[in-house]
Amino acid sequence: MNRRFSLRPLGALPLYLPALAVVATVAIPVGFVALRASEASWADASAWLLRSRTAELLFNTLALGATVVIAASAIAFPLAWLVTRTDLRGRGAVTLAAILPLAIPGYVMAYALRSLGGPLGAGQAMFGLTFPRLDGFVGAALALTLYNYPYFFLTFRAAFERLDPAQAEAARALGAGPGRVLLTVHLPRFVPAALAGALVVGLYVLGDFGVVSLMRFDTLSLALYASWSRMEQGSLLALMLIGLTVFLLLGEAWITARRARGATSGLGAARRPRPVALGWLNAPIWTGIAALVLLSVITPVGTTIHWMAEGAAHFDAGELAAAAADSLRAALPATALTVALALPVAWLARRGTRLARIVERAAQLGYAIPSLALALGFVVFALRTVPSIRETLALLWIAYAAHFLMLAMGPLRGTLPLLSTRHEEAARSLGAGPLGVLWRVTLPALRGALAAGAALTLLAILKELPLAKLLAPLDSRPLAVSAWAFADEALFADAAPYALTLLGISAFSVAAVLRMGREAT
Amino acid sequence: MxxxxxxxxxxxxxxxxxxxxxxxxxxxxxxxxxxxxxxxxxxxxxxxxxxxxxxxxxxxxxxxxxxxxxxxxxxxxxxxxxxxxxxxxxxxxxxxxxxxxxxxxxxxxxxxxxxxxxxxxxxxxxxxxxxxxxxxxxxxxxxxxxxxxxxxxxxxxxxxxxxxxxxxxxxxxxxxxxxxxxxxxxxxxxxxxxxxxxxxxxxxxxxxxxxxxxxxxxxxxxxxRPTSAFVAGFLGPVNLIPGDAAGQRMSTALGDLRLAHEARGPRAAVVRPHMFAIDPGGVAVTVERRVFRGDRVELAVRSGSGAAWQVDLPTSSDARPGDTLRLAVAGAVWTVPSDGIV
The missing domain is CATH 3.40.50.300 (P-loop containing nucleotide triphosphate hydrolases)
Known part of the structure; x- marks a missing residue:
């Protein structure tokens, strides 16, 4: 029933101000990128757009994105099937192993893979084998695939678990053979999962800076970084990246809107079908899983530890501590700001008004827009309005809030529906005023979700690279920037302490996500 | 309060x-x-x-x-x-x-x-x-x-x-x-x-x-004593049988009914399914459907004039589809205005 809120929990202002702030944090960088790009003369801009270099960058970016999406889903789909539909032993351990690569930041993966090959590489030292040097397209595609396939794994696994055998049975009863059941009943159910995975992974590749820079593979993002000092070209590239992002988001929304939402009909959870017996297939399957874990988890961790040992002689704990302090100085205020914005915005989003939809879209866009484009927008904004904030952390904090708001809102979206307007009304009928409702019901009920959102955001910011690289003041060198800078100069042993610290932080964040996922179910 | x-x-x-x-x-x-x-x-x-x-x-x-x-x-x-x-x-x-x-x-x-x-x-x-x-x-x-x-x-x-x-x-x-x-x-x-x-x-x-x-x-x-056909229908299964009221009586497809209140002109009698009873002097109807409910038997019947009614009889009734029954309503019946009845 269409029932309005006739109870105002608070005045409207405390909700609308953060909402407008969120819209502004996304509108400002996009607006200033567009403004800067529009200042290019039409002749220059079209000449630049039409030159073969631009076409090459676009092609490289799309080819890399498509390769990673296809390769990652090709790994993830059979793996998801194995852990949900077969009698494979140790399905829990395999599941964990398939999620673990998320704990390895993309640039650490790239650093490990790149430092493995060649005569002076870690492979030579560890195994006595000289691996070919991995870089360029192959290196970038491999690193990004290994880092990203867990996203596909998670969505496919969820899709397999939702698959209701009753639907297949109904199709069989109606005369469809196993082949037709697979094509007409099962496969269509995976399209939403595949689309969701492709969107996440595609956007990641589009915005990736760490991997392509270390692998020396020219994409739009890397070109934007290279042309950082030439703002005009940079803003045109940024505009292209934003355009591609919007195109992907709209495309996904368009396809999802045209498809009916798949849901199990009837009551209760989907019944589990009898697991497929693997039999003699066990041996090749385990070989494959072992190879995957070796490549995606053991290699990066082992390589980093190897370089750590190599460089142990001149390890400087003071520098590491200074970098960690720089990271925290950037991350803690940014987390506080992000969570403070997330609560009113998530609250507002629940109302489903037009403003709520706009704010949600803004938060989504802030998360999806490639970091380099976002950073450029904020720099142009700073230079045009208050140049002095260019050299402060404030600009970085705001950029982080714009980028990670979605992340902080995630747990809130899960919890808010548990708290309906009925609870508010119940509290009011029991004598609590509007502020009493906020203080005694809303905030306590959301405490867990707020803490979870804060933890996710903090850990994500600590390992974030491109925004830190481009927006942190010159005298600040956070962990991620330090690891990347040494790796970029092939000083692999110097990069190791930072990379190892980041691995620890990432493992923490993945463990936190897994725990929350378990609690949610 | x-x-x-x-x-x-x-x-x-x-x-x-x-x-x-x-x-x-x-x-x-x-x-x-x-x-x-x-x-x-x-x-x-x-x-x-x-x-x-x-x-x-x-x-x-x-x-x-x-x-x-x-x-x-x-x-x-x-x-x-x-x-x-x-x-x-x-x-x-x-x-x-x-x-x-x-x-x-x-x-x-x-x-x-x-x-x-x-x-x-x-x-x-x-x-x-x-x-x-x-x-x-x-x-x-x-x-x-x-x-x-x-x-x-x-x-x-x-x-x-x-x-x-x-x-x-x-x-x-x-x-x-x-x-x-x-x-x-x-x-x-x-x-x-x-x-x-x-x-x-x-x-x-x-x-x-x-x-x-x-x-x-x-x-x-x-x-x-509902005041309208809607109220009568909302509170339970009912047969609204139209007729012409003349003071204490009303002539309907179910025969001449005694009214519980004074009324004149076109009205509808409120006859709940349980108010019917087998009566040798009643109106002849044909049973079209029978549903056994444990505590009663629900019948769908049709009168010679074509009116369809819902009738509840005691479980002891062995009326089957195709059978002919003679039904009447004992006692006075309530009426509602007949507008809004299809």
Whole structure:
């Protein structure tokens, strides 16, 4: 029933101000990128757009994105099937192993893979084998695939678990053979999962800076970084990246809107079908899983530890501590700001008004827009309005809030529906005023979700690279920037302490996500 | 507490949910609000609680005006209890803490004692520390009720309080709740979709449709003496048999009926399926369908003139499709205006 809120929990202002702030944090960088790009003369801009270099960058970016999406889903789909539909032993351990690569930041993966090959590489030292040097397209595609396939794994696994055998049975009863059941009943159910995975992974590749820079593979993002000092070209590239992002988001929304939402009909959870017996297939399957874990988890961790040992002689704990302090100085205020914005915005989003939809879209866009484009927008904004904030952390904090708001809102979206307007009304009928409702019901009920959102955001910011690289003041060198800078100069042993610290932080964040996922179910 | 609604209007934007409702609920009375969905019964209940603003008319608690078109006393200052259909227990508080929510004005010891007493009264003492999510539907229902009763409100509003319980549990929980509430002597207004439930527990029933009150009265009155075809049909299966009334009698396809009240002109006789009886002097009908219901047999019959009726006979009846029966109605029948009958 269409029932309005006739109870105002608070005045409207405390909700609308953060909402407008969120819209502004996304509108400002996009607006200033567009403004800067529009200042290019039409002749220059079209000449630049039409030159073969631009076409090459676009092609490289799309080819890399498509390769990673296809390769990652090709790994993830059979793996998801194995852990949900077969009698494979140790399905829990395999599941964990398939999620673990998320704990390895993309640039650490790239650093490990790149430092493995060649005569002076870690492979030579560890195994006595000289691996070919991995870089360029192959290196970038491999690193990004290994880092990203867990996203596909998670969505496919969820899709397999939702698959209701009753639907297949109904199709069989109606005369469809196993082949037709697979094509007409099962496969269509995976399209939403595949689309969701492709969107996440595609956007990641589009915005990736760490991997392509270390692998020396020219994409739009890397070109934007290279042309950082030439703002005009940079803003045109940024505009292209934003355009591609919007195109992907709209495309996904368009396809999802045209498809009916798949849901199990009837009551209760989907019944589990009898697991497929693997039999003699066990041996090749385990070989494959072992190879995957070796490549995606053991290699990066082992390589980093190897370089750590190599460089142990001149390890400087003071520098590491200074970098960690720089990271925290950037991350803690940014987390506080992000969570403070997330609560009113998530609250507002629940109302489903037009403003709520706009704010949600803004938060989504802030998360999806490639970091380099976002950073450029904020720099142009700073230079045009208050140049002095260019050299402060404030600009970085705001950029982080714009980028990670979605992340902080995630747990809130899960919890808010548990708290309906009925609870508010119940509290009011029991004598609590509007502020009493906020203080005694809303905030306590959301405490867990707020803490979870804060933890996710903090850990994500600590390992974030491109925004830190481009927006942190010159005298600040956070962990991620330090690891990347040494790796970029092939000083692999110097990069190791930072990379190892980041691995620890990432493992923490993945463990936190897994725990929350378990609690949610 | 006496509740009074005077010409109460509730609108959602352009939509009129309640178009001028007049209602008076005496102190200690139980009033059941019935009606199809969208009839305005929920809006009325929420307007009394203060969750909805009245866009016109007045709401009075005893002689105290709490809402008219301009002023609106917020729910926390009305002192009326509310039990939600979905219970709406606070998810972050235990059962006992939920009950204590409205008892902030009491000192700590008195509060704990009262919570304990309420828990015992709804037979939930051993669940005091459970989270709402760890309680079954029936248990949540009882905690929700105890929570609403904790501040000892003089009036209690319940929106389908038993609606989300599974049918097996429903009767039992209802009996206990009603027993617990009757003892307090407080005024109760409740919404129900279950007519038998409303018959069983209401002193009076108000039937709404499209935001307008159709009839109000004791359950027996609404069932036996409806004022319209809609009321007659809403409260249970009915045959509305048209005819021409002439004072105390009316001629219909079922023969010449004796009326329970004086009427003239075109009317419709209200004949419930159970009012038919086998009578050798009655009207001949053909049985078209038979459904065995355990305590009775439901028949669909057609008269020689083509009228289709629903008839309940005792289980002992062995009437089968194709059989011919002779039916009559014993006693005087009630009539309603025949307009609106298809």
């Amino acid at each position: 006496k509740l009074t609604l005077e010409q109460l209007r509730v609108c959602y934007g352009e939509t009129v949910a309640l178009a001028g409702l007049d209602l008076e609920v005496a102190s200690g009375e139980w009033l059941g609000l019935l009606g199809p969905s969208g009839s305005g019964k929920t809006s009325a209940l929420r307007a009394i609680a203060g969750f909805e603003r009245a866009s016109g008319g007045r709401v009075l608690l005893d002689d105290d005006v709490v809402a008219d078109g301009r002023t609106h006393r917020p729910p926390e200052r009305r002192g009326v209890g509310f039990v939600f259909q979905e219970f709406a227990l606070f998810p972050h508080l235990s059962a006992a803490q939920n009950i204590a929510f409205g008892l902030r004005h009491l000192p700590k010891d008195a509060r704990a004692a009262r919570v304990k007493r309420l828990l015992a009264r709804v037979e939930m003492a051993e669940y005091a520390d459970r989270a709402p999510s760890a309680l079954s539907g029936g248990q949540q229902q009882r905690i929700a009720l105890a929570r609403a009763l904790a501040p000892d409100p003089p009036a209690l509003l319940m929106d389908e309080p038993f609606g989300s319980l599974d049918p097996a549990l429903r009767g039992l929980v209802r009996e206990r709740v009603v027993e617990a509430l009757r003892a307090g002597g407080r005024t109760v207004v409740f919404i129900s979709h279950d007519i038998h439930e409303a018959f069983a527990i209401a002193d009076r029933i108000a039937l709404l449709r499209d935001g307008v009150l159709q009839q109000i009265g004791a359950p027996e009155e609404l069932y036996g």
